[in-house]
Structure formats: structure tokens, C-alpha cells
Amino acid sequence: MSETAHFALEGNLMARPMLETLGPRHVAIIMDGNGRWATMRGRPRLFGHHAGARRVREVVEACPDYGVKYLTIFAFSTENWKRTQVEVAGLMSLFRRYIMKEMQAFVKENVRVRFIGDRPRLDAKLRALMDEAEDFTKHCTGVNLTIALNYGGRDEVARAAQRLAMDVKEGKLDPAEIDVETLPRYLDTCFLPDPDLVVRTSGEARISNFLLWQSAYAEYEFIDTLWPDFTPEELGRLCAAFGGRDRRYGAVKA
């Protein structure tokens, strides 16, 4: 750990047994509705974002109970910069504080944290914390938590195309060999399996540029709960319902 480290390891690693189920191995969540949750209470939108952030840990910690090995959460989209300066600055400050505050708990719970999204647009302090969090939890072998921060599916595919084109230019890749196996290796999610279940809270039935390539065969759940009210029990209910779905991938079952 470097001297500039923002968090230090305390306590012992807790390895929670992962339940084997027919449920989803990778759940991705569009955590929507923080603003409305706050407005309903007569409070500023940032109050809702803070309440939303507090929900994350217990949802992550419940994952092993439902056999969820990968949890990917949408925290800030490439389109969210369109919000007021006050909201954007408040969110960035929340992300910095969140990383500093939660990392020890994630290490104790054996949670490996990684980020996807376009990092250069984020401020240097936040980027340093993200790097540090990834490094700090890289030995963790429990739940894989991926936080999508300044993430947009189209932006991700465009950046992947840039890197792919560079490899072609440098003679490392033959354009004729580019197929559906090659392209995802250039995506931010190259270390992840595709999501099995994508959940969106708050009653909106759209995907808002989340995991466009990766969700080609995901099952979707659009639920009315606002994110700050989402509970581990609700995750359990969604995982159980997933087990009853017939995933055909274009084939016909005998």
C-alpha cells in the first residue's frame, strides 16, 4: 500500500460461501429514481443520491445468498453531465466519499471492485481513488462489483472501435478476423461475462444506453421501486423469478 493510500486494510477477510442456484450469475442494475425519492420527501435531489448510495452495500452483500457472482451497477451515465452543475458536482463528491468510505467494508466482504466507463473526463482525484479501489480489492474472490461511472454503451463501443482500429493500423489485427468474439475483448467489460438479468428501478421501461452490446440476450425486469427503497429481499425475488424463465437464445427447445 502506498503512502498516498486513502484506505488501509483492517480485520480479516470474510469469505462468504456462494450459493449455487439456477438464478442469474451476473445481475446488472440501472439504479434509477433517487431524484424522485428525494422530491417526494421535499428534499433536494442530492439527498436521494446519498440515500441511494447507502443501499448499495447491503445489496452487494446479499449477492452470495442468491448465487450472484457479478453485480454491475449504473452510477453515472455519459448523458448525466447534462444535469445542473450543482447535481453533477454533488454526485462527483459523493463518488469520491463513497469509495473512501466503503472500500474497507468491501475488502472485509471479499468483494472485488472494478469500474467501467470513460475515465479521462473524470477529475484526477476521483480517478486516483478508482485506481486505488481496484488495486486494493484485486485479491478479493467473492462478488465482483462493477461500477459504471461516466459510462455509456454507445461511447464504450466507439472507444472499442478506436482501439480496434489502432491494432489494425499497427498490424496486430487482421480486419477479416474481426467477429463477435473479437469486439467484446475491446469493450470496458472484457473481464465480465454478459449480464443474465438487467433490472431497472423507478418504473421507467428503457435502458438509457446501459450495456448495449452485452445485454443482447439478457432478461429484463422493470420494477416500480425507487432505488433508495430497493432491498436485498427484492433482489432475491427477482433472482427467483429469473430461474423460471426459458432462455432460448434463438433456438427451439425440444
Ligand code: IPE
Ligand atoms: C438515478 O436517479 C441516479 C443517477 C442517474 C445518477 P435519478 O437521479 O435519475 O432519479 P430520477 O430518475 O430523477 O428520479
Ligand code: IPE
Ligand atoms: C440512467 O438513469 C443512468 C443511471 C441510473 C446512472 P437516467 O435517469 O439518467 O436515465 P433517463 O434520463 O431517465 O433515460
Ligand code: MG
Ligand atoms: Mg432517472
